[in-house]
Amino acid sequence: MLEQIMNSPNFNYLGRGLAAANLRQEVISNNIANVNTPNFKKSDVVFEELLAKEIGMDDSGRLPLVRTHDRHLPVGMIGGAKASIQEDDTTTMRVDNNNVDIDIEMASLAKNQLYYNAMATELGGYVNKLKNVITSGQS
Template sequence: MYNQINLLSKALNASWKRNEVIANNIANVNTPNFKRSDVEFEEILKRYVNGDDLTGVTTHQNHIPIGVRSIADAEHKVVNNGGFSTRRDKNNVDIDVEMAELAKNTITFNTLSTQLNNHFSRLRIAINEGKR
């Protein structure tokens, strides 16, 4: 149960950050030389779930952790997509793509928050029924 709540919280954080990044891309649609950014989380999560990451075991607190060992270590990251430019001013933001991504992310965020609320509702029901 705790893992599911932690996973949903991580996904909500990534979705929230993605919303901020998309809003920044949209705000800079007419800024010359601006390169759009994106948030990576789904691939990081997929590698964690499939166990594809090489993980190291730390035996001392000063050891540097290698790879994603638990869902608590799986964090989203913002990446800059500056490899191409579709316009003369070297800006690579396409407003139609950004608006579609914003709509998709809004649906994702709403779905994740509903799932998390349902989780807490089930916990609340179990606690209240246990009192009887």
């Protein structure tokens, strides 16, 4: 029973989302720390696009639903899309070949903080619901 709870899609997706946000925080911090380093190329974290492909979203952002039985709806497969770091060596912002734009990085940092907080709140709510279900029959 516990294994089913821990392997549920909600728990899996939210956990990987938190891990991606954590990695993105490190990457953005590294970009900001190297804003004045000559020849430094910024990096980005790719996760959301990989997750969308994993769960079968089409280009419009919609999930296709397929019925396998009149009373069943499909359950998404839990795959292994993981956050990965991608270096951007295609652009140059300054004469010293550095491509870090501090304004974009600071905005990305704020956006990532909001994303992390939302994921943490959702995961906490999910765990709280599980706790309530487990303890509802006890006095």
